[in-house]
Amino acid sequence: MNNLEINKENKGNEVVLTCNGRLDASRAGYLNDYINKLVREGHYRIALDMNGVDYLSSAGIRSLITQCKNLQAVNGHFYISAMSENVHQVLTMVGMLDMLSQPVQSAESEVKEDEKENNFEASGFFFQFTRLHQKGKTEVEVFGNPERIFDASFHQEDSRKIKPVENRFSIGLGAIGDSFEECKSRFGEYIIMGKNIAYLPSDGSGKPDYIVNSGKLEASLTELYGLHFTGDFSYLLRFDPLDSQNSIGLSQLADTIRQLTGYKWMAIVMIAESGGLTGTSLNMSPVDGITLFSYPEIKETIRFTTEPAHVKMLTVSVGYISCISCDEGEPFLRPLEPDSQVDGHIHTAVFPYIPLKKSDIDLTETIDSLFNMSELTDILHLTNDSREISGIGESRFLQGFCWIAPVTSVHLITN
Template sequence: MNITQKESNGILEMGLSGRLDAASSDFFYNAVAANIREGRQKIRVDASGLEYLSSAGLRSLLRSHRELSGVGGSFAIIRASDFVVKTLSMSGFDSLLALETDAEKQAEESPAEEGGAKVRHEEGIRLELYELDADASMEAQLCGGWKSWTAPEEGMTARVPLGSDCVALGIGAPGEDYASVREGLGDFLAAAGCAAWMPPGDSGTPDYLVQEGRFTPEVIALSAIRGSGEFSHLLRFQPEKEGAVLSLHALAAKTLAATKRTSTAFTALVEVGGLVGVSTIRSPGLIADGKAAEFPSVRDWLSFTGERVHEGALALLVGFVDASGSAANAAFLPEPPSTKGVRLHVHAAVFPFHPLANGIINMAESVAQLFSGAEPLALLHLVEDDRPTVGLGCSTFVRGAVWISGVNFTKGTNS
């Protein structure tokens, strides 16, 4: 089995020659999956060189079709020889055969739509910036009165609803009252009514809640940022050169540039290049004195990734960026060692990879789809590691979608 590929007008033609059977179907499907991952989502299979098609081969064609439909792409078989047509129609799958209708021809002839995006090429990365609603902005409440690494008290906590109208991150846990969550507080993030948090302890896997019917996820938080409002921009990026990635700090800078504001909120679905972060392994509710932040006891409270992790996975990011210099925001937005006055607080929930549709996609729908599929694998508070020589730097991303908005921070009330 041989596969040749050529691309024109945003349509990828995969020429198959030889046998598509149990021995080659995985090879073919993996080639399709790699194309989808890389954003080539209109695929035609040239079957003129196909000598044999077994049920395993048929299944890989169907799977490709399903996967592409899932991301709003298209998949069709062209130039099928008689026996391929016969096999497909006898098994009832002749819908996979392209009927070269006028509509499709037209679609093929029109150049790849960019929907009014500003396209830029930087350091091997193609960036598309879409304006969703120029006037949109967010209000973000800084909730909870806890100062990191100090012994918390009940009066410092805030009750933070995580409905579909907000994006949020912080340290907290779902529960009735502070007493019930004190031992289980961990990092959380929420977007579009889907909340994930990392319970401390052995399990090492995040838990999650999804808004459904009258149920709205809610956490008791020591500290949280909750943003509500609409996104003004969508940034899509993907590599043009192999190995090109967008760093977290570059991404933060792009949110500021896109909105021309000094403070921004963003939510992103990104393929991970490598994440560098920490997560809580012991509830901060149990901190009794200032010693928790000291080495080596800090290792009982915090776990550091120690290397760049989750390459190739899909991460949901919720982040807030502040370059205003406001002292009031400082407690909620730490400053990485190398960003020169740009403070940021970003949490990442990691999921198994699945491809995203190209162009403008809806944040709420994409996040809901993510949570209805596989379960989260990890949840991290992203940090920068600037140790000389051995430092891991900051997290990097290969491709994805970033929804951005300017934001006004205000102090929230405690519960």
């Protein structure tokens, strides 16, 4: 047999792949794609029955090692449960037999009673709700006047310089740089997550830029307006689809969190796989009175998603959600959907998809890893496209994690 045939069988929380044929350079990619698809569907325990594999090349071995390491990195498990004499001999000779043939040591067969109480299903999704800190809470600080964007009337006195702070999150309009004059042609949507600064320049490049502060490198951002909060989160919500075709809208997810927590104000950070984003960004800096929102200029000055964007990409979203009126925060908020009682302001950074841990996920570690090891693709201010007939609705998500903190107060800060 010259090809590689793969048959799948589910055994409890483990997937067994029975392979027959040759695992060489021409078929290693096929096996990788097959396993990667399973991981995206949420299968993190994978076993290979290689009794029917009569040839294993170095390319095939590399594929097996890669999958083993990838699944270990997300607290999963990958091993060879059975193998032909040829496969056994080759793996023994290269010293990889022990690494690739270790079965799962303990199955996750028992769930604690308190965990069961925090697990539930709704709207085609499985939700797992975990308490992080009993006293977790945050204050939101807002700076500037976002209404100035409509007449592009931001001036030097409307700006300030800020620096990233560990465990602090910020979104708004700004640019990497030390002064208004230095940044005036580049102001765009920004997002700060701990020591990571990222923004989408409005200079026509269409390419997000970022700096990771490390060691003696201390970059700053000039801000026109922004929302800021610390990451003292009280809950972590994990959500997974019951069917691979399911997705959940941003407003529905926010309403689920509101019902679970009872929070009227909340700050969130979410790492999730996109089911299609709806949002906007600036193509021109909002200074010097430039007309941004008049027709036909708006076709060039503002970028709108005309169809759901970045499907199946990995997203990191930072934002503020409110169910009640607040004078200081009101100018920064918009309804998450028409006639909704839930308002929000959320920015999203987009990266190529990588699988995430299903448990013991660390927010700071995950974000830092994305900025250091992956490629930032886009930054969007999430909106709802409610136009009749042609509107594409709201952003949707397939699976992910959401860190939640109740907001105790909103303060307006000045220069």
